[in-house]
Amino acid sequence: MNAAYTVRLCHLYPEMMNIYADRGNIAVFRQRLAWRDIALEITEIGLGDIVDPGQHDLYYLGGGQDRDQNLVAKDLAANAATLQAAADAGAAQLYVCGGIQLAGHQYVTADGTSLPGLGILDLVTEAGATRLIGDLVIDATIEGTTQRVVGYENHAGRTRLGASCVPLGRVVSGHGNDGESGNEGAVLNHVIGTYLHGPLLPKNPWLADLLLGWALEHRYGQDVALRPLEDAVEARAHTAAIGRAGVRR
Amino acid sequence: MRRLAGFIANASGWLSRRLGRGGGTTLPGVVLLKLRPHALAEYAADLHHGSILVSATNGKTTTTRLLAAATRVAGYHVVTNTEGSNLERGIAAALLKGANGAEVGLFEVDEAALTSVAASTQPQVVVLMNLFRDQLDRYGELETLVDKWRDLLDDLAAQHEPPMLVLNADDPNIAALGRDRDNVVWFGVDDTSHAVAHLAHAADATMCRNCGAPLEHTVVLVGHLGHWHCPNCDATRPSPTISATQIALTPSGQHITVRYPTNAGPPITMTIDSPLPGLHNSYNIVAAFAASWAIAARTQRPQDVDAVARVIAETKPAFGxxxxxxxxxxxxxxxxxxxxxxxxxxxxxxxxxxxxxxxxxxxxxxxxxxxxxxxxxxxxxxxxxxxxxxxxxxxxxxxxxxxxxxxxxxxxxxxxxxxxxxxxxxxxxxxxxxxxxxxxxxxxxxxxxxxxxxxxxxxxxxxxxxx
Structure with a gap:
């Protein structure tokens, strides 16, 4: 492929933060760009690595086991300013599961230890006594458009949003951020945090294209249009998963 | 009262089958545990040679079947749950059905149920084969499960007669469970010709449980199983007592050579043709040999090794x-x-x-x-x-x-x-x-x-x- 355009993806800690099939989200980025003859360049960041400032259009951080997440939380501090600057500059960022917890101000673990987060999303998370597990269906609203989004959640954290970010959507079925507020996820400009995995993007191509559009806009300005795709298989899987979650259309 | 509970529980299984509700293999166990919550311990206490527990993410059904054949040919009267559930109720049902005169209870146990089953059955031999990422919505994180197993082995070690542990040297998490413990029989695969280039994607057990440093694998065989060591401390793959030294995989099974210790003199090697396909089954086969050796050692009964090898070779794949x-x-x-x-x-x-x-x-x-x-x-x-x-x-x-x-x-x-x-x-x-x-x-x-x-x-x- 001799691509005219290239999206530069920074995949944060893929070796450790991969517990809920996060590579599915990366595969969706790659394929949906490839189908439009756009290249994807991936930089993987591991423990001790420094993110090159201003060199990426799209950032991804998935979920991990507690031990790995604690190690990553410490390591992230060195990259916090770079990631914040990228968010401020309009780069797209997706934080899934453990990712949304690390993108907030802090995570308070079950034993009361406070782990500082990136502080990019205005939210705090505290470990709850039980895990919130199951199918999760939400109505997500971004830039004035509302779409039904489906996935799976499995988290002990209870996440509460601050004043400066809005939820990604309202829970239709499942627990969401804290099991009480009816909120799921968080959005601030081009940064999305969510507990939805499954993985998130294959069944919700609307969100994938939104993030890719933001990434292209970050790199090239407004003029790169994403050609619409058929998404027939995506639509069938989306419908089937909503049905399995017990939600009527 | 125990006999009455057993009678009612048995009747429930019979009734279930008569009514065409299917199975009836596990229902008696559910009923029995409802009527007598300590039934598992009561029935297990009747087993002259006690219980053998087999647990793992993958391979426990096949290994338990292989081991059932091996213990039967060695002359033990065995009760096993290979046809039912691997939770407490399934084991209770098996004990109820086979309680009369059984000397050995051989049970495949769900990873998450191992702690409670072991507490009830006071096992003589515990076989732990591997832990892989599996059904996170049910089992939770792998690390948490490894910690639970460690706590269990600590409790068992404090027993009057601690069980023999049959552990996979090639799984770093399982090997860490046996570190500094007595009574461990290690098994593994020494043949490196089937190695793959990398650890599996999203592999677990990549960090040393002793010191936290990233482990190094010189050979990767299945997932994160292989030959490994920690570059930072003295943790390393234990040298297996019983191992697969040569494996030839075929579309319909495998030829596998197993090194097996003898009481006096050097170890012997045995080659068998098994209809079980794949390297994962090589681990199951060698685990069954190792457990069989441990049982003979624990019960101090001499073994006809050739007969054990023959029945392991004859064992066909389990259901599915x-x-x-x-x-x-x-x-x-x-x-x-x-x-x-x-x-x-x-x-x-x-x-x-x-x-x-x-x-x-x-x-x-x-x-x-x-x-x-x-x-x-x-x-x-x-x-x-x-x-x-x-x-x-x-x-x-x-x-x-x-x-x-x-x-x-x-x-x-x-x-x-x-x-x-x-x-x-x-x-x-x-x-x-x-x-x-x-x-x-x-x-x-x-x-x-x-x-x-x-x-x-x-x-x-x-x-x-x-x-």
Whole structure:
């Protein structure tokens, strides 16, 4: 492929933060760009690595086991300013599961230890006594458009949003951020945090294209249009998963 | 009162079968534990040589079957749960059924149920084979499970007569459980000719449990199983007492050479032909040999090693674990698809078959399958791409599978989707030519569904399962 355009993806800690099939989200980025003859360049960041400032259009951080997440939380501090600057500059960022917890101000673990987060999303998370597990269906609203989004959640954290970010959507079925507020996820400009995995993007191509559009806009300005795709298989899987979650259309 | 409880529990199973409610293999256990919560301990205490527990993410059913054959040929009267549930109720049901005169209880135990089962049964031998990422919605994180097993082994070590531990030297997490403990029999695979280049994607057990440093693997065999050491401390793969020194994999099984210790003199080697396919089954075979040796040592009964080897060689694949069913002039091979590591091994087994491949994958998301289907993205399906002649996808979440293969770059023209298992089977068999084999990879409940369809069509005997 001799691509005219290239999206530069920074995949944060893929070796450790991969517990809920996060590579599915990366595969969706790659394929949906490839189908439009756009290249994807991936930089993987591991423990001790420094993110090159201003060199990426799209950032991804998935979920991990507690031990790995604690190690990553410490390591992230060195990259916090770079990631914040990228968010401020309009780069797209997706934080899934453990990712949304690390993108907030802090995570308070079950034993009361406070782990500082990136502080990019205005939210705090505290470990709850039980895990919130199951199918999760939400109505997500971004830039004035509302779409039904489906996935799976499995988290002990209870996440509460601050004043400066809005939820990604309202829970239709499942627990969401804290099991009480009816909120799921968080959005601030081009940064999305969510507990939805499954993985998130294959069944919700609307969100994938939104993030890719933001990434292209970050790199090239407004003029790169994403050609619409058929998404027939995506639509069938989306419908089937909503049905399995017990939600009527 | 115990006899009355046993009578009522047995009657419930009989009634269930009479009413056509299926199975009846586990219900008596449920009833028994309701009537007598300590029944497991009471019945287990009657076993003259005590209990043997086998647990792992993958391979516990096959290993327990191999070991059942080995202990029976050694002359023990064995009660086992190989046909029922591997939770407490299944073990209670097995004990109820086989309580009369049994000397040894041999039980396959669910990973998460091991702690409570061990507390009740006071095992004489505990076989721990591997822990892989599996059904996170049910089991939680792997690290948490390893910690629970460590606490359990600490408790067992404080018993009056601590059990012998039969542990896999090639799984760093399992090896860490045996560090600085007595009574450990190590098993492993010494033959390195089947090594793969990398740890599996999203592999676990990559960090040293002793010091936290990243482990180094010199040989990767299955998932994170292999030859490993810590570059930072003295943790390293223990040298196995019982090991597979040479393995030749064939489409229909394997030739495997096992090194086995003798009481006096140097170890001997035995080569057997097993109908169990794949390197994961090499681990099951060598685990069964190791456990068999441990049981003989613990009960101080001399062993006819040749007889043990013979019955292990004769043991056919368990229900859905590589079992082959003839359908007129075609064949179906059933390969249970449970988790990424298991399916990656199934994929390797398929690649070992000659010619073009016809594959049927069935994905359900019911409780016994795990409701979270994201794990299909962690399977390395891609090596099948150039070999596939047809691929049929079915089950409750067939369309999730379709997405997985679409984003894996598969030719969607070769893929057919039919959620209903009966339709999916028809389509897949229609694409399979006479003389060819259809490889079916169903999740647990999808396998039960598929089996029911096959039984209705008269191709297999009925099989009851309540799990």
């Amino acid at each position: 674990r590589g079992e082959i069913i003839s359908i007129d002039d075609k064949r179906i091979q059933l390969l249970l698809a449970k988790n990424p590591t298991g399916v990656n091994q199934n994929v390797r087994t398929l690649l070992n078959s000659p010619g073009e491949l016809h594959v049927l994958v069935l994905l359900n998301d019911r409780t016994a399958d795990g409701q979270d289907v994201s794990w299909i993205w962690d399977v390395d399906w891609e090596p099948l791409r150039p070999r596939l002649a047809s691929l049929t996808l079915g089950g409750d979440r067939a369309w999730d599978l379709a997405l997985r293969f679409q984003y894996g770059g598969f030719d969607m023209d070769k893929i057919k989707v039919a959620p209903d298992p009966s339709n999916a089977l028809d389509i897949a068999l229609n694409d399979t030519l006479p003389g060819q084999t259809l490889h079916a990879l169903p999740t647990y409940t999808a396998m039960i569904d598929l089996r029911r369809v096959l039984t209705q069509r008269g191709y297999t005997a009925a099989y009851w399962s309540d799990e």
